Amino acid sequence: SQQGEEDPQALSIQEGENATMNCSYKTSINNLQWYRQNSGRGLVHLILIRSNEREKHSGRLRVTLDTSKKSSSLLITASRAADTASYFCATAAGSNYKLTFGKGTLLTVNP
Amino acid sequence: EAGVVQSPRYKIIEKKQPVAFWCNPISGHNTLYWYRQNLGQGPELLIRYENEEAVDDSQLPKDRFSAERLKGVDSTLKIQPAELGDSAVYLCASSSGLAGSYNEQFFGPGTRLTVL
Numbered sequence: 001s002q003q004g005e006e007d008p009q010a011l012s013i014q015e016g017e018n019a020t021m022n023c024s025y026k027t028s029i030n031n032l033q034w035y036r037q038n039s040g041r042g043l044v045h046l047i048l049i050r051s052n053e054r055e056k057h058s059g060r061l062r063v064t065l066d067t068s069k070k071s072s073s074l075l076i077t078a079s080r081a082a083d084t085a086s087y088f089c090a091t092a093a094g095s096n097y098k099l100t101f102g103k104g105t106l107l108t109v110n111p
Numbered sequence: 112e113a114g115v116v117q118s119p120r121y122k123i124i125e126k127k128q129p130v131a132f133w134c135n136p137i138s139g140h141n142t143l144y145w146y147r148q149n150l151g152q153g154p155e156l157l158i159r160y161e162n163e164e165a166v167d168d169s170q171l172p173k174d175r176f177s178a179e180r181l182k183g184v185d186s187t188l189k190i191q192p193a194e195l196g197d198s199a200v201y202l203c204a205s206s207s208g209l210a211g212s213y214n215e216q217f218f219g220p221g222t223r224l225t226v227l
Contacts, residue, residue, distance in 0.1 A: 101153030
């Protein structure tokens, strides 16, 4: 079963613009992670935010977490054509930190 | 350092045929995961191994799916017999450390299975 739900399902922007994707989840978590998946490839871990953190940055990525609303957002600034991919949020929960993925947001960055 | 290796990358079979996928995790990673990713969906965990032991196989359809990780290194996931609904990408991932703490999972490129 899917825990996270990304919004929007698809997003198309121009190179240089910012892209924002949202994720909502249902149960308590240990941490929330964002992954990228290029067409036909495996997933690449982008960034992790712990349940006691509110914001985290990594290069052009900014992640926020609001545990009261059970939601997170991923912001990619100054997007590039190479950022075109599917982006998934995944929540880690329980003593085993089991990962549960959302359905993903398909981001298309047009040159 | 080599990443997670999976083979084959693509497999097309007729329904009711058996199929097997192989995964070699990153050297030294003692936790191995198999996920299934249906089209337009996120990956869903099928089974998790810690060394040789399957510690979470609650999502594995045991009537037709089986997995093994002999010697606690590489792993094989088998489907017998395959059904049309098994068409998906099968992803393998590995991480260092054991359950009870966060350890980043590294994913292989996956095997895309098409059942005709």
